[in-house]
Structures are given as structure tokens and as C-alpha cells.
Amino acid sequence: MNRIATLLGLAAAGTVILWYGSVRLEDAANDIAAGYGLPTVVQGAVIAAVGSSMPELVSVLIATLVYGEFELGVGSIVGSAVFNLLAIPGLAVVIGGGIDTTRELVYKEALFYMLAVASLLLTFSLAVIYNPVTATDGLIRGDVSRQLALFPVALYGLYIFTQYLDVADEGRRVDTSVDMARAWLWFGIGLVAIVLGVEGLVRSAVGLGEAFGTPAFLWGMTVVAAGSSLPDAFVSIAAARADRPTVTLANVLGSNTFDLLICVPVGVLVAGTLTVNFAHIVPMMGFLVFATIVFFGISRTEMRLSLHEAWTLLVLYVAFVCWLILESLRVVSVLEF
Template identity: 25%
Template sequence: MIINLVIFLVGLVVLSWSADRFVYGASALAKNIGVAPMMIGLTIVAMGSSAPEIVVAATASLSGSSDTAVGNALGSNITNIALVLGITAMIKPLLVSSTTLRRELPVMLLITLIAVYFLSDSELTRIEGIILISLFVFVIAGMAVLSFKVEKNDPLVAETETEVPSNVPTTNAVFWVIVGLILLPLSAHFLVDSAVYIARYYGISDLVIGLTIIAIGTSLPELAASVAGVLKGEDDLALGNIIGSNIFNLLAVLAMPGLIHPSVIDGAAANRDSLVMLGLSVLLFVFCFNFRGTRQINRTEAGIFILIFLGYQYVLFS
């Protein structure tokens, strides 16, 4: 058991690090060939924050653990909103001033509703997987087009440009892309295998292990990015990381078990977890588009998120 715990922790660290290096290399390479920073931020960087979840879901699905993959997708979104945003806004209230984010929030809510509907029959089919991955491609294309239409005074523009690496030699950028492509699936393989062993040792279901330890672990990059963003005054970037990650989790991550290993899933995913995710998404929408006109997530609302997260974890393990 100790060995598997060590393998899990090492796998988690390597997974997060290799995802960061992959995004770094891909962003630098894209900038070197002339891609606009805003497009890089809305596509490569946003998608890269979900890279650990995508690779873990694919690995779990290949090994027949669809419940782990589904749990990872749902649990990551729950963790992103309730824990990551909760901690971030508790450190400093988040102002929502970017028109880009105000467009993406309704998209996230719509995609969440689609995901809840697909899971409502406790089955994820290959057709549903194809629909989700097709929507993923459509959203990426839409964000690329949107990057050309963002107003220059949108605060997200300046915040994004500071996050895209500059003056990185192309050979270095290619090197980090290759490192990421090698280490991401390798670390995910060891992480999933050890997590499944730990879950079975303690009598925890594959779904719950995906919802908790794997979801929280793979959401650590979002937590680090959001806290760093808010400390630098980049509120829109901090919130954008969460919204983008949640969209990609439901389209790319949730698509993996449908495409690779379509099967019946644990009924709790439909009757409990997807509804918690939907409720949190609606709550985030209400907090960002409140009737006071401030468009701010304050510390009281952050506290509500954290309490919901703690209560949810209690329910999972009670």
C-alpha cells in the first residue's frame, strides 16, 4: 500500500509538471510561428490546464475504468468551482470585468446541461462521446475566431499576453512539447493504476476515487494558476482558467470514456454528482451576473463555495 501511495504522489507531481511544460512549449512554439497571444491564451493555455484530466480519463478508459474517468471529469469541475474559486476569491474578491468571460459563462452552463442530460440514463455511449468531442473542436474554433474580435481594452487581453512565454528558442519549445507528450501518458498510467489499487484496498468505488483524490490532484494546476493570477491582480485570467477548464473537462475529458470504453456507469454520477456540478455552475453564473451590478465574487460567496465542497466530500465518504 505504501508503495502505491508513493507511486500515486510521484505520478501526480510528474503529471502536473509535464502538463505545465507541454503548455509552455506549445505556447512558445505557437508564438514563434506568429499566432496571436490572445488566441494562444484562449486555446492552447486554456486547453492545457485540462491536459492532466484528459490524459487520465483516456488512460482510465483504456483500462476499462470508465467510472474513474467520469468521476475525474465531474469531480474536477466541482473542485474547480467550489474549492479552487472558493480559495481564490477568499484570498481576494474576484471582479468579473471581461466581456469575453461574460460570453463564456453561458457557454459553460449550456455545456454543463448537455453533460447532465447525457449522464441522466447512467450510460455514456459512443455517439454521445462523438458529440462531446465534436463540440470540443467547435468550441476551440469558436475561441480562435473570438480572439480576433476581442476589444483591445478588454482586461483579459493584457493579462493573457503576460502569461504567454516570450523569447523562447524554437528548439527549446519543441523539446518541452516532446517531453510533455512522453511524460503525460506515462505518469497518467502509473497514477491511474495506483489510484485504482488504493480505492479497492479501502473499499472505495472507482467513481469516488475519480471524484476525489484524482480530481483534486489534477485540479492543482488550476489552483496554482488562479491564486497566482489573483495575487497579480489578474482577476479575469484567474476566473478564465476555471471557466475554460470546466468547458474542456466536459467536452474533451468526459468524451474519453464514451469514445474509448462506452458503458453503463455508476448511477450516483447521474443522481448525485452531475447535479452537484450543475448546481455549482448555476451558482457561479448567479454570482457573476448578480442583480447588484457589481459582477464580483466576494468572500461570503467564496465561503459558500468552500462549505459546499466540504459538505460534498462528507457525503461522498459517509
């Protein structure tokens, strides 16, 4: 019991450090983008996405390279995406009031995000079909190669290209008041803090998996995912309270697109080849698809997220967490292990 309390304390400390680093890094990234006069597409699709998604990217790298737990990294990405879709908009509406959506957000950003979910699931499916791994436990596994990992990365390149076409005629404005040396310094400090915070979260997830005798990826979907997504939650809630609702949903969708198309493949590109268990991946991705459909349907109705719809999203996220708790206690066994 003492060990579990220690691990939960480590997760809490990691979350605090991660939050501090994320705030510093995102602020520094925005200053760097303004100082160099980068186009809006680069600021939004690259700088802002990298800043807000750095915790997820680091979680995949640490889980894969340090602990040999690629599925923990994937679980943290999927759990983070579910948190972003259900918890962040729900909290933003409950705390900040109703959120209006736009047709561009729903029909462009949301649809491209849905394509990102489908492409990642297709990548894992191709790994099982063309690179199957023989196992004695009867579970279906496959090796994700670097060639397969390049498929979602290429799709993200298409996403950036479509964003560029929308702002191709936009002028370039350089903010000369930005202290670039100071901005890069804070960027580095933020990155170091993120690495330390994520290390604490991943270590706690691995420890909790050992303590309960369950796979670490289950804890990655909750402990690591929620901890790494809290910075996005703070940004989105603040934007909703400041009457900038579009920023809230754009941040959610942009971050999820980057996580799925870049963060997960990066682990494969760095390690070379990584094995995935289809019995774990399909239920995880299946719930993400379900959450995406619910989010898209609610966002489309009257182009507004109401208080009633916000509570629907929050209840669905609580159901997601309860499912994972029941899996950890072996009450249900949708995720075979």
C-alpha cells in the first residue's frame, strides 16, 4: 500500500513539473515564432502543436527507449486523445460557458482529425497483416516498421500543406521586440522540465502496472495521459473564459492530430521496429473512434457545445476511466492480457 501511495505521489509531482515545463515551453515557442515572423500555418500546425504535444512526444520516447514499453506510449497517446476530446471541451463549457463552433472547424479540422485516427489504425492493421509475429499465447501481434510509420507522417505533411494553402497570401510580420536568446533559454528550460515530469509519470505507470499485475499501458492511458494533457486543459479553459472558444477546440483537434500522426510514429522511427498487440490496440482505438464520433456529432448540432452536451462528454470520459479500472481489477477483459 505504501508503494502505491509513493507511485501516486510520484505521478502528482511529475504532473506539476510537467505543467510548469509545458507553460514555459509554449510561451517560449510562441515568442520564437513571432520573433522569426513565421507564417500562421507554421505557428499553428508546427510551433503550437509541438509545444502543446511535447509531453506526449516525450512520453512515447521515454516509454519506448528507456522502459521498452511502446504500448505504454501508444496508450498514453490514445488516452490523451480521449481526454482532449471529452474532458477538455466538457470542462471548458462547464467552467467557461457554452462554446460556439464554426463550419471550418467542424468540416476541416475535425474531419482531418478523423482521417488521422483511421490512418493510424490502418498502419497497425498493415503491421499485423504483413509483419505478423508468432506468439504462443494466441494473441495477434505485428511489427510496425519504419516504412509503415512513414505513412502517418506523410499524412501530417499533407495536413500542413492544406493549412499552407489557406494562408499562402498572408504577409510575414516579424516582432522585433522579442528577446530571442531569452526565448530559446526558456524553451530549453521548459523542455528539460517536461522530460523530468514525463519520466516521473511513466515510471509511476510502470510501477503501478507491476503492483497490480496488469500491463503498464493501462496506466499509461490514465495516469500518463491525464498528466500530459493537463497543460492543454488549462490553455483551453482559459481561452473559453476569455471568450475565445474557437481556440479551445482548435487546440484540441490540432494537438490530437499531431499526437496520432507524429508522436506515435516517432517511437518507431527512433527504435527501428516495434511490436504491437492487436488485442490491445483495437479496443483502445475503437473507443477513440467512438469518442470521436460523439464529439463530432455534438460539435455539429447547432454549431454549439451546450452545458447539457458538456456533461455528456464528461460522463463519457468517466465511463472510459471506469472501464480501465475494471480492466485493471480483471473484472472485465475486453483488453486481453
